Amino acid sequence: MACLAIVQQEQGWVTPESEEAIADYLGMAPMAVQEVTTFYNMYNQKPVGRFKLNVCANAPCMFAGGPQALEHLCGKLGVEPCGTTADGVFTVQPSECLGACGDAPVMLVNDRHMCSFMSNDKLDQLVEGLREAED
Numbered sequence: 001m002a003c004l005a006i007v008q009q010e011q012g013w014v015t016p017e018s019e020e021a022i023a024d025y026l027g028m029a030p031m032a033v034q035e036v037t038t039f040y041n042m043y044n045q046k047p048v049g050r051f052k053l054n055v056c057a058n059a060p061c062m063f064a065g066g067p068q069a070l071e072h073l074c075g076k077l078g079v080e081p082c083g084t085t086a087d088g089v090f091t092v093q094p095s096e097c098l099g100a101c102g103d104a105p106v107m108l109v110n111d112r113h114m115c116s117f118m119s120n121d122k123l124d125q126l127v128e129g130l131r132e133a134e135d
């Protein structure tokens with residue numbers, strides 16, 4: 001898992017060639033590495049935007065406004081869930097539980113930065129802040 005995280009941090013996603021290189025390095029079957037890549041949705045199996053926004057879609061977040069947050073975010077950015085903006089800056093994805101159910105609804109930015117108690121205003125501020133960081 002650490003190897004996959006490093007590859008993703010460096011390349012933005014885990015290519016099949018990377019899986020094979022990791023398998024070779026660890027002395028494992030390539031299928032064993034691919035099983036890990038495909039089991040956890042934190043690993044990108046295709047290119048994503050500069051900022052990947054994972055909105056939790058599990059039950060506690062679902063009952064605390066997660067679906068509305070996902071809808072607001074997708075509407076603001078003009079993408080469908082799992083879509084990437086035309087400029088390649090943002091990818092929005094529904095996610096499995098992010099382990100912060102008490103802060104529902106939550107979102108994770110680039111697998112690193114947790115955003116708690118998301119409201120439409122907080123989402124708007126976050127997106128604008130990330131856009132400014134991109135410029």
Ligand code: FES
Pocket residue numbers: 056057058059060061062096097098099100101102104106
């Ligand atoms: S259900 Fe959303 S963080 Fe656990």
